[in-house]
Amino acid sequence: MAASETYPTRYILHASPLDRQGPNGPPEGSLQLSPHSDHSAPQYPSSRSWNHTASPSIEPEESDVVFQPKIIQPKRELLGFLDQYDETTVDEHLEYLRDPYMRKYAPADGPNLSVSDRTEDVELQSVGKLYRGRSRECEEVQLLRKALYTKLRHPGRVGLDTIWALYQAVPEPRAAHMSSSVRHLLFATLSTTERKDHKSMLRYFAVVADVKNSGFTLTRKEWHGAMSFASRYVATTTEVETEAALRLWRDMEVNAGIKGNEVTFNILFDSASKAGKFNLAEMIYEEMTTRGFPFSRYHHVSLIHFFGLKQVASGVRAAYKEMIEAGEIIDTVVLNCVIAGFIRCGEEDAADRVYEKMKASNANLKVVPHRDYTMQKSITKVLMMFAKVGKKHPDMRSNFQQAALLSPDLRTYRILITHYGVRLGDLTKVSQFLDEMKLYKVPLHGSIFLALFKSFAVYGGRGSDWSSSRLDSVWDAFLSALDSGADGLTIGTWLAMAVLNAFSKHSSRDQLLDIYECLRSRWDLNTADSEFMLGFLNRLLQGDDLINRRKGGGTGRGLWS
Template sequence: MKSSSRIDGSICGAILSSRPSSRWPAPGFFQNRRLCGRCSIEARSQRRHYESNTVPRTASTPPSNNLIPQLPPRSLLSVSRTTPESPAAHQKNQRRFGHAVATPVASDTFWQQARPSPSKKELLSYVDQYDDQDSVDEHLEFFRDPYRRGYAPDNGPEVTVSNREEDVRFPSRDETKPADEREHKILRELRSAVLKRLRNPLRASADEVYNLYRQLPEPRMPYLSGALRHQLLRAIGVTEKKDSKSMLRYFAVIADVKNSGFPLLRAEWNTAMSYASRYVGVSTDSETESALSLWREMEQDAGIKGNDVTFNIMFDVASKAGNFTLAEMIYKEMENRGHRFNRYHHVSLIHFFGLKMDGDGVRAAYKEMVESGEMIDSLVLNCVIAGLLRSGEEDAAARVYERMKASHKKAPEMPERNYATQKVVTRVLMMFAKVGKEHPEMRNSFQALTPMTPNLSTFRILIYHYAVKLGDLESVAKYLDEMKFFEVPLHGAVFLSLFKGFNAHGGYDGSAWSEQRLQSVWTALLQALDNQTSGLYIDTWLVIWALRAFDRCSSPEAVLEAYDALSSRWELEPADIEFLMGFLHNLLKKRQGGVTLLEDSLDIRSSGRGKTTAAKEWGGIDNA
């Protein structure tokens, strides 16, 4: 430990006077030159005292028994000789140390003696050496190399996902994790709910199936047999509308499967890609990247090649995200792999040219679909109408619509179209196309059975374009009347387009989108909600655009009345309700007197419940 130069001189004297040996102090003593001034003076006096008693050695003088390390270095001796010493100082040193020094000190001739020099071998013997010892440069290179020997760490064994039938079906019911009585009951209820939903999606909801699955203790997958595992994924993967909730629910089960080490089927990978790309209304680059990541994982990690469904999903999300370059690359890769186009691919190609606003491309894709032998129904014609409208060809789209109307008298009687029947109809049409390609003489009879009349999607496309894009209220009224003629029920998307039209084109004198017409649409919406019309429900988007329409065309009081009317009828999550409260506050604070009106409404709501309860209900809207 390094001694401080400010140590008291008395301490240094005590250390020097307590030395038990009369031999010369160790060299380390003289090397510490920073103890204190008094210590240095006494050390020099001590050296001069010893030098005066040193007897020069000759060749006949026997060597001293003292160890060599006790002799001072020659440099110190030369320094001490240059310093004269008085007899008084010599006597003072003798009195101070209280003993006589009889040990002779070696002269300069000792350091000039020839001593045997150790060889390299002897020096190396001090430290163990190895035969394959590397050089210093090699060791430095070793530490410079990030991989520490010029190669990356071993990747370990190549693990692949097995697609053999026995592995896909693993575990059997006898190989599942042992369960107690409570877990057996949950498994029976889960199996029953899964089978009900697979037979008829309306008999059991996906939430019901998922909640039963969540009741199992973690890890949950080992309790399920292979067959039940795949049935569970099919049950929760089938949903009428893909949203963030259904997407997170499906991916939670997928994560449990992967964490348990069980393989996924190609159909399950495709469903995951579909959820990753279609859980939002408008696909963006983020959804495209998520779908590409899953596709890469399926083919590279799981070793499962994509099929025609995979390519249709990827082509669809790339097109809707506006990444037409990627869509064309996927189209070429599909052709290189030899996948044949089916109904889905042809419709996606028509939609692709519509997004590019290429009316001639829409016609060419439609012509190719007809010549390939696929069945043409209302869905295909709706896609053509949407593409032509997006390309600015309203007259061409109107002609397609008129031809669809003309086929109404010849159309067969169809059952009510819902999500379940739509999937069945699609499978039947694909079967018709397959049989018609093998037996061309039967194709015309199959096409005669295919519905081509306007349906809800047709009117949604037309009303949205003429209401939001063009602001043509007269055409909108015409299509609403024809909806009644074709007995097409009202849908929330129709009201959503109407409210968007009032927000975009109303709010000024002389506008056809007047407050009176808005009140008529509003009355029809409330009446349809009270009658519990199928397919009509209140979500956040409907509330937002209804409030915006009243804010644009009417007064703040009408906005609050509309909010109260919808809030008494909706069934929303608490987070959605809080969001809508914040939206209402931000909407009204832009209008003169809107904040005061909102505060008065808060006072009314607080009556009978207490101010604190109302404040909690409306709390946080300033930060929304």
């Protein structure tokens, strides 16, 4: 959808005690989410642009005044984002976690690691002997090279499926027919994906196997890509993924003879933390310190996330303070991590305080600039460059900090709506956040709809504020955004299950089947996922609530509003 098109009026958040009103009430299909008619959220004129579906940045009208943000954010103001600080440091918190006597219990024995000294492991083929391919590229490799250059320069023109098809067309052994530059371009392209999943992971490791079987070596960056895929191809990192990343690390250092750097340890630390292996994460932290690697922006953010997972709010504050003291540039990504950490620690007031500070930081910014995956990666590199220059020239750091955006973005609202909606069922807060998304013109995303449908599935039912009329409005807005081609909005198994679960609280059997058919006509699932969804629907149709409503004569969602 073009950026200039208006937002669907049915998605406007407004409070009303009625599910459907006549000509004097809100328009048919409007989203009724606020539990009170005198909702304190700002009222918007009907002419306000309300397009959450467009990803490109919105061009201001001629009458708009372009404001230059007047932001001065010295260290004192950045520290003021958090409500308080304990007189503790990150090292003190880590020492507390490591010392069993301070925590009144002893640690478990292990893990006991050892490096193999077997002959078959030590006397491997030398990685220095490289196989030289033909001096002249074949036609298939030339086509692959052109596609790779196009993908890196213009990501939207060529898809990864096209790249993979061209690679499969290269004669075997494929790696032997390609020059080193093409191989490195191929690895860089396959690793540049917004969401790492099974499909992208298997493709990357298939190329790794082809390259190693042909006698070529991997660069450190390509090893990092393999470790990242091994630990992040699933939604929730577990011990299995962490062990896979550790095996790749050992293979890189012992067999390939390539020593890890700070990026290596950041990937391992992040994987161990997300898997709940906090002792292993502390060991990786100590090894990184022993080797003398400097802490980068990535590691500081991972440390904030680590203390959030440990539910140590003082550690979150200490890690945030240490990041500022280290001269790193603070932006929305860092503050989102702080908010998520406070929410995990149960300090919702502290999280709300950070959110309010974020809104006030760019008060003159009328529209939040859109950031896709490629843009965010570029911004991160620029911020790291700013931090590096700022450490050498401290007088320039304040100017660099002014260039960083601190306003809420899509991830901010996803964190808050998921917490207050799915976990707490607070309809008032969810309505407030959705209103403010509209105010800042933050585009809708599938994750927001997923959180909303999950909330209806958990808290919907007879007498609930999460009524059937409000569910209908969310459903209509979802279909409108989906049909208009909104960015990041596709029907996967998780979203489809959330929709069916939500409607199972309000619908009859026939209505639930209609919802399923509507989803099936729009999704692009493989055979296995389609069969899984059919089985999931059958389990819902056999549910007690649905059977009781069918026997009791319930025929409409309006009965449950």
